Amino acid sequence: MADHGNNNPGNFANRPKEEVQAIASKGGQASHSGGFASMDPDKQREIASKGGKASSGSFEPGSERAREAGRKGGSKSNTTGSSGDVEEDDEYVDE
Template sequence: MMAGSSTSKRGFASMDGDRQREIASKGGKSVPAEKRSFSQDRELASEAGRKGGQASGSNRSSQE
């Protein structure tokens, strides 16, 4: 960036904190509780995270 230049705030940055929290809280409420399987089953969430980590790290040596 060039010294002295400023950028205008856009999106969330232009909103006040209360409005940001209001919008962000809707994300957690968009799915009914009975369909949030990871919040109900800790082992299921753990297994899914483990699989994702293995998948993303499996080709790591070929990227170097």
């Protein structure tokens, strides 16, 4: 017989058989309704139409800062030298 002393709610082996059957009879249905799939089709379209659009970009397209960031992107995986000091060309500049 299963040990019902363990109260881990995710462990079906520790639950009474009747409770497990009641849960299984729901067929995996969520206890709540919601989410994207249950939204009105017009609301879904409105949200989906925003896909891929940045809400606020860090760079002005074509700006010098954007070009510099693109040039540096992925070029270095380690920004510190063997001494642990920040390399000269990697100084942080707050603009």
